[in-house]
Amino acid sequence: MARAKKYVYFFGNGKAEGNGRMRDLLGGKGAGLANMTNLKIPVPAGFTITTEACNAYFDNRKKYPPGMWEQVQANLKKVEKAMGMAFGDAKAPLLVSVRSGSKFSMPGMMDTILNLGLNDTTLKALADRAGERFALDTYRRLITMFGATVMGIERQLFEKALERMKESRRARLDTDLSASDLKELVGVFKEIYGKETGESFPADPLQQLKLAINAVFGSWFSDRAVTYRKLNQIPGDLGTACNVQAMVFGNMGENSGTGVGFTRDPSTGRKRFFAEYLTNAQGEDVVAGIRTPLHIDELKKRLPAAYDELEKTYRKLENHYKDMLDIEFTVQDGKLYMLQTRVGKRTAAASLKIAIDMVGEKLIDRETAILRIDPDQIEKLMHPSFDPKASVKVIGKGLPASPGAAVGKIVFSAEDAEAWAARGEKVVLVRTETSPEDIGGMHAAQGILTARGGMTSHAAVVARGMGKCCVAGCNALHIDEGAKTLTLEPHVLREGDFLTLNGTTGEVILGQVPLVAPDLSGDFYTIMKWADEIRELGVRANADTPADARMALKFGADGIGLVRTEHMFFEGDRVKAVREMILADDTEGRKKALAKILPMQREDFIGIFQVMNGRPVTIRLLDPPLHEFLPKTREELEEIARDMGVSFQKLQARNKALHEFNPMLGHRGCRLGITYPEIFEMQVQAIMEAACHVVKRKVKAVPEIMIPLIADVKELSVMREMTVRIAEEVQKRTGVRVRYEVGTMIEIARAALLASEIAPEADFYSFGTNDLTQTTFGLSRDDAGRFLPYYVEHGIFEHDPFITLDRKGVGLLMRMCIDNSRKVKKGMKMGICGEQVDPSSVEYCYEIGLTYVSGSPFRLPVARLAAAQATLKRKMKKGLSRASV
């Protein structure tokens, strides 16, 4: 017979069969215990049953694979030997804990079961050794944990029995119960156990162990665990390991205790030991919050030797892991035992400080430091943030349309927002939805809250552009503009009441939550500088105004990847001229109106070129359907008709004629440019005149003129011809030469499919992955709110594809497009401007060979860091970096 596979790994006596790199097989906890053991750190002996055993167990209809149980028993003997005790022994009984532990930390998994091995026989031995009260208390804990966790008995049944006992004894705390009380309680618990399971509590320690192991394996497919994995994209075939470890007791008297800690301050990153200790207690007491732990000095005071050992140990561990650690330990009778160690969670600020400090301490190199920092966390540093010490009352939830925090007094109109702000008030603008007229008010407000509209609603897009906090589409919100009140059941708030918005979570919060301003110097600056030195992927900003452009530079943009010229149309009085243009009957009428818009657009471009001073600026010609610029209500229409001297009927008819069933798929982008060439001609003229203007003044300008919504190369040919014609005219007229480029957005599946035909006509591509995702999925971002959250929650879609690039579908199209186009035009410049600049998307963009990514200014640090990490990961794969994560 072949030798059975190795399913069990021992650790103890300063030597482990496993090691710290075996997370796949031993899980995170098991690998950590093996590692600590090998480092000669005092760890109670034990063994780990592998994830392979778990998977074999499920593959084999919940039977252990051959040899596993024998290996468990053999290793149990080794633990007995190491601890000088024996499992079920009447004199020196060994008790063990059983814990699950998968590759990734999973809070959805099974709880720990402690104290296995106790029965009426071993109880006595334990009582002899540590006192009867302690032994009985341990016993009732075992029955509770085992009953609840392994057998699925309602925990409440045990807790109620305990409460009844305490009441009858007029005991306030558990510790007020006497040994005889506990003895009686153990009897009651055994009765409950018998009644609920139809069996008596297993007296055989091996039987206890087996059932506990089965429960750990079974917990891998518990509803909670399955859901957690879905939400966190953890594959279901990893399986969990199972750790069986000798018990040590922190509750064996005043010379015992338990503690948890971090090797550095997880909040600030400061290099100081940050731990707490509780005398005469078990870990679960701390976790349950029954008693409040004290500062670690308590240990130093009471047991200086144990404290010294702890300090030596955590330093050794940090030197080994080269990272800030989270540790758990127990002191039993003055002797220190380490129970767990893992890399510690920390705030964004702390993550920067720790990484930089460790580089200074020569613990790690810069590349490792960069890889250590979670780019998603970085964004939290960009916006004013809530004071973490403040408590908040959430009264509603909308879409997290534009991140950040906003606190202010409620106003219900843009005029009020401007007026109140002018007299120094901070306001939050609350609207059913916003329209171009509200721009001034949005500028003036700290944040915007709307009842309707999605992630690309007017409010959302404009707010993101402004870097202003916005919560959109808060459906439960009812606004009574007349009464100037808002209702978020059961709360009714009036104009002037304070409201706080969390644009990062979409939460609407009652009253004022104190804010903390972001600090972008110091550690942040250092890390970004290092990232920029490493990264190969360009990072640009989506920016629509000179102010945006300045913001973009502040956040480290290499250039502007997207100027949405339509946003310029919303500002101030401009929308009037735009409306005149749209409502014109013929080309002549449109040209007249466009002549009014031309100087305004030119000014904008001059401003942007001046700020960017030689960095490339990609300018997209008008993209949205015209009707977006039109007024929505009858009152607004009437007012405009008066202003324009047009009859209301005519205006209404034209308004109706511009209505589209599916504006996303309608008369917009280059389709407008081809049928109403005068609009795009005006824009190209404005861009080129602006460029010539600044070049004359010795400022470099690099306009990249971008044609939107191409589905066929012929569209681009027509638009390119027009652009070149106007550009040459302007240069000839002004006598200035400007290096300009003409490219296109790839935002329609057909363009991506036929990219090799389009490439010869385009100097560059920019993937408009927002629209490309909409058309590839057949999914309107504005309408997806009714089912997309359900889809993501239930794992039908792995991610929200508007936040994280869909690699499988949209990504496949991008790959095809890139590869086919570069066959025709080697090294062609290609970027992405669809706002998906989360780390995963940035990494993917680098992988598939994009030249740059572009997103809103506030997202750029995330992108810069993610781009650096992507470069390092590739280097590591090729063996070109020594960095470790």
Place this chain on the structure above:
Amino acid sequence: MARAKKYVYFFGNGKAEGNGRMRDLLGGKGAGLANMTNLKIPVPAGFTITTEACNAYFDNRKKYPPGMWEQVQANLKKVEKAMGMAFGDAKAPLLVSVRSGSKFSMPGMMDTILNLGLNDTTLKALADRAGERFALDTYRRLITMFGATVMGIERQLFEKALERMKESRRARLDTDLSASDLKELVGVFKEIYGKETGESFPADPLQQLKLAINAVFGSWFSDRAVTYRKLNQIPGDLGTACNVQAMVFGNMGENSGTGVGFTRDPSTGRKRFFAEYLTNAQGEDVVAGIRTPLHIDELKKRLPAAYDELEKTYRKLENHYKDMLDIEFTVQDGKLYMLQTRVGKRTAAASLKIAIDMVGEKLIDRETAILRIDPDQIEKLMHPSFDPKASVKVIGKGLPASPGAAVGKIVFSAEDAEAWAARGEKVVLVRTETSPEDIGGMHAAQGILTARGGMTSHAAVVARGMGKCCVAGCNALHIDEGAKTLTLEPHVLREGDFLTLNGTTGEVILGQVPLVAPDLSGDFYTIMKWADEIRELGVRANADTPADARMALKFGADGIGLVRTEHMFFEGDRVKAVREMILADDTEGRKKALAKILPMQREDFIGIFQVMNGRPVTIRLLDPPLHEFLPKTREELEEIARDMGVSFQKLQARNKALHEFNPMLGHRGCRLGITYPEIFEMQVQAIMEAACHVVKRKVKAVPEIMIPLIADVKELSVMREMTVRIAEEVQKRTGVRVRYEVGTMIEIARAALLASEIAPEADFYSFGTNDLTQTTFGLSRDDAGRFLPYYVEHGIFEHDPFITLDRKGVGLLMRMCIDNSRKVKKGMKMGICGEQVDPSSVEYCYEIGLTYVSGSPFRLPVARLAAAQATLKRKMKKGLSRASV
């Protein structure tokens, strides 16, 4: 020096250098002339300058390629020899015609130039031979044609001079002018020529010829020709050939004349010579309609020998071409000359009769007969058609939403339509747009005219389903429902006035145009039978009701490729229950309403299964967004609120909540099925109960349940699980087994891209190319009206992709999908149900390996024929068919 390339091909004296198969090189006309010459048919001698010469001319900056001009002159000598005359000769002057002729007949090309070679010298010789008046008349014709066609002088200038001359001579006809009048006129014409061109009329015949050849070449890139090629998808690099041919004169007296004819009746197809003749006339007199030609018997009577020769000739030609021909001939001094022959145009009915007759005559085989018939023409036989003899007054134009013809009295409401129809009136229903309440009225009407809505508007879709004529989106139409009038400037029509609709062209016609009923027996039946015997591609119908299903069978469907279950929701009272379902607050409320719909749906399916009796029926679960079923106006909403006992406010709020920005990309299809499973569950239950019901009664049922709008395999997995669960429940409950399948529509780009992942979960695919085109192009069919016509007209898109499948983009996706899926699931069944069943699309579907195409019943004969032709074309390519086209 290498010998120059052969650019010129001679024909004459019963021998041609070219032949009938050289259409690429010699053009259609040149190849025909060569062919006739080789057949020993009397053709005036001449030569053809090749299309290669034309292309070389353009490649070489409008210079002749080396050797061409020399070859022209050498061949001119051969013509002189053959005709016994010489070009420019003072005694026996040869005159020639110059004509363009490309591979495909192109009405956009240059006119003919006749009589080249005349000048003051040769004029005299011609006068000596044929009379002075004739010679001068010929001369002034040359100057006019040459001036206008070659030199671009306005033809009017010559015509006005002619008119003035006639006035001054009080002449009614040209022939009333005397020789001296004509002499004077030639002088005037030369003056005009000189004034307009700055040169005198070229006296050198070779110079005349050269300029005429240049003009023929140049006409290839004339605006008219370029536009025509764009519209007819003729490549621009074919070039045109140039035919130079000796003139013969039908206007040299009573023994001369000219004629045109068809070898069989082009209108009915009857086997009889169908020709006309005009004594003493040139072809241009006939074309210009100056004189009316007489029956060919005129020739028989006057010149029986020439007639006999003509009869012998056309029979020889028909036997050679094995097809009905269109011929042109001239008799000069009793001698017959053939000037042109080509395959003759014919009506749809004639094309069938001729093909079948020729099979009977053993001229062609069945395969050739099938290939001869233009499938596009076939559709004209399907609908009642306008009497071709009727004259019509078009007063408006909309979208050709559903083909056919309709004549009736105008009514403005569905109720009136039903009431008037009930008392025997034929009515045309005129609405701003239609809604589900109008179904009854639409049924009752002969046709429907709407002012708003596109090709997939409610009116269009329902009308097509009913096979009812519909003109939709007639923007110029103004309806005053109060006054019961419609205005199509400058016409105002009242209720009860007659109106005629042409659903095939979108024309709105004043009054009653008489109609002719279609005949689908006889020849039609025969051809369809032959086509069915040949074709390998399945042809199914899109049909939503038992009545549709009967229609589908009548038109030869192999099965039903698409039942749109939502159309069943529109009928009668059902919409009330549907609205109740939509407006329900929760699952329970929806289930209550669905319970009312269930028996109705079941009845529909029973009816369809009974009609189809074992043929497959693909049923698509609910596809459109729910709000489509909701009322649109405040009045309707109020009425429904009353009916349902729901508050108006609640109804309005729910209505608003259901509004979508881009419903095409919204909460519909499987997205509804996943979030509101009870709707799809009800539908599956209804389908399976219906199937079990008919199977119990010994009728076979083959339901193919189709899940719409899949973007990810997980959606299909969830829906498949649900479908199988319900299907098994129903079968268990009824004790009947039914062979059912579960498949999906491929109508979203992402599904096509990831098809190999989806295939394992799908028993079949059906390409929803309507939506697939919309999403691949990012183009809403309903909104495309504002630019798509412009795009097609200006060649930006080659076709309307909703009518002819876009092979490049959508087709590429389909190919990827088919190939990748069949790698996973060999021979997987795949159809198309997107209504693109034009011949080109059908051929493409066959090429890429689809199992079947599906379209509206009326389009099936087109599809059956096109499918047979596709099979034959493939056989021909492989050398497996002797058929010739």
